[in-house]
Amino acid sequence: MVTKNQIKLVVSLKQKKYRSQHGLFVVEGEKVVKELLHEGVQPYLILVDDPAKVNRFEGSELVDSKVLKQMSSLSQPNGVLGVFYIEKVSDSSKVDWVVVLDAVRDPGNLGTIIRLCDWFGIKQLICSQDTVDCYNPKVLQATMGSIARVQISYLDLVDYLKETEKPVYGAFMDGESVYSEEIPQSGILVMGNEANGVSDEVNQMVTKRISxxxxxxxxxxxxxxxxxxxxxxxxxxxx
Amino acid sequence: MVTKNQIKLVVSLKQKKYRSQHGLFVVEGEKVVKELLHEGVQPYLILVDDPAKVNRFEGSELVDSKVLKQMSSLSQPNGVLGVFYIEKVSDSSKVDWVVVLDAVRDPGNLGTIIRLCDWFGIKQLICSQDTVDCYNPKVLQATMGSIARVQISYLDLVDYLKETEKPVYGAFMDGESVYSEEIPQSGILVMGNEANGVSDEVNQMVTKRISxxxxxxxxxxxxxxxxxxxxxxxxxxxx
Known part of the structure; x- marks a missing residue:
């Protein structure tokens, strides 16, 4: 049985503040919940609105459609809602390339970039604290299961870039042509804000400007x- | 003085049917109107809501802000509205690469693709008749001036592809790796619908499947x- 406190918790997770506080995020839809479970993301709670679905999700709880609707961020809830633990950042030295986003604000852009990281086997995405939240329902619906395969962290970029031993590539309008670059096996790619590009502080940490x-x-x-x-x-x- | 009939005409151009019937489309904003004029797109009517702007646009007419608002597709009209002639298709044999879109439905995707064509110097974009209208206000605002530099036509793709002598490349999930292709100086690139990819009829015209x-x-x-x-x-x- 889902409790009133659990309902309250799930509703609160629509706000970034509570997602950070509880270390939890919500996804909706049978397909994406299955993908996250398949990728080993730890579930906190799985709710379904149909007894037939209870068997399809181990440990899931049955709730009334009306209650699920109350918790949903979708205009048309789809009967399966999963609450998962946000994973902690891992060590960048174990992966080859890392993408760093400096103040990307549009949820559609972030969702597309997460899908691209998944496609190209980029396992780590580091976002500045003013980048749009990747657990924002709009981003999650756009990325589908990709979010399970790309580890995303929100950090102070200057602190993060100070610590790395990888070469730091940044995308700039006036950088050198990427076609003439000898691209190394491992590195960091910094992409800037939609309107203003890479910020001045982060710019100073870039070792190679490309275009x-x-x-x-x-x-x-x-x-x-x-x-x-x-x-x-x-x-x-x-x- | 702008007439009642002109106001009615501009309002009607929000619908694709009337844009096709009159061969006219509407853009809003000082920057994009200037870019279209700069690129030699022929204006039918330019309306401004401020006497200071009349001098900045040769042949423009002053209208009341309220009247402009009535004609605008924007929630916050920006004081300059241009009505331009839709250009006719030119000969594909004079350009190197042509992009062909088969039933692309999302205005944001079409807008992004027009900007990409402009960036990569692709001068001709051919759309199937069920591709979203490029003179749709949402597409136009996203492409900015790019629409002036990329010639866009809506055609029956099978008829068009039958006539061409260029090699026809199509993007498919199971095509051959684009990395191993010897790409020619001139050709056609076919991109398919968001959910279903390239249609069966168009697929038959593709000479090289790439991925x-x-x-x-x-x-x-x-x-x-x-x-x-x-x-x-x-x-x-x-x-």
Whole structure:
């Protein structure tokens, strides 16, 4: 039986403050809950609205559809809601490439970047504390199961970059062409904010400024941060 | 003086049916109107809500802010509204690479792909008739001036592909790795629908099936169509 306190807790997790406080986040949908379980993410609570589904999720609890609706962030709840533990950061020295996001604000961009990291086998994503929360329901629905395979941490970027021994690549409009780079086996790729790019403090930690060559007539527009990340991760992996 | 009939016409252009019927589309904002004029797109009507702006746009007409608001697709109209002629398709034999979209439905994806074409110097974009309308206000605001530099046509794709002498590349989950391709100087790149990929009829016109290698653990998810287009256009231009 789900308790009133549990309902209150799940509802509170719509706010980032309570997600951080409790170390928990919510996903909805049979497919994504299954993927997270499959990837070994630890569940705190799994709620289903149909007795047939109880058997499909070990340890799940049956709740009334109306109660599930109350807890859901979706306009059309889909009958399965999972609450999972947020994992702690692991050691960057054990992975090859790490993506670092400096104040990416759009949930759609972050969701796309998480999917890209999963596609290109990037196991660690480090976000500045002012990057949009990856456990934001809009981001989670966009990334689907990718969130289970990419470890995401929110850190002070300057502190993090000070400690690393990896070369730090940053994407800049005026950087050197990525095509002419000898890309190493291991490194860090820093991507900046949608409007302002990489911040001054983080810029100072960048050891190599790179850019994506432009082939059309010159314009002042830059590429969207998610499409630029797609191109640069492809360049890193193809090399 | 703007007439009642002109106001009615501009309002009607919010619907695709009337945009096609009149061969006109609407953009809003000083920057994008200037870019379109700069690129030589022919204006039908330019409306401004401030006498100071009349001098900045040759042939523009002053209207009351309230009237402009009535015509605007934005929740916060920005004082400059341009009505432009939709250009006719030109000859594909004069350009090197052409991007073809088969039933891309999301305005954000189309907007991103138009910006990518502009970045990578792709001058011609051919859309199936069931692709989202590029003169949809949501697409236009996302592409900014790029729409002036990329020529976009809506055609029957099978008829179009039958006529071409260029090699036709298509993006498929099970295609050959794009990394191992000898990419020619000129060709056509076909990208499919968000959920279903390239349709069967168009598939039959594809001469070379390509894919973007995946580096993470195998998943069933594909890349978003806009990020896949980013990676493939980069591959075409870097070669």
């Amino acid at each position: 994506i060559p432009q082939f059309g007539e010159t314009t002042t527009e830059s590429l969207n941060v998610a499409t630029a990340t797609a191109i640069l991760l492809n360049e890193i992996r193809r090399s | 973007i290698p995946q580096f993470g653990e195998t998943t069933t998810e594909s890349l978003n169509v806009a990020t896949a287009t980013a990676i493939l256009l980069n591959e075409i231009r870097r070669s």
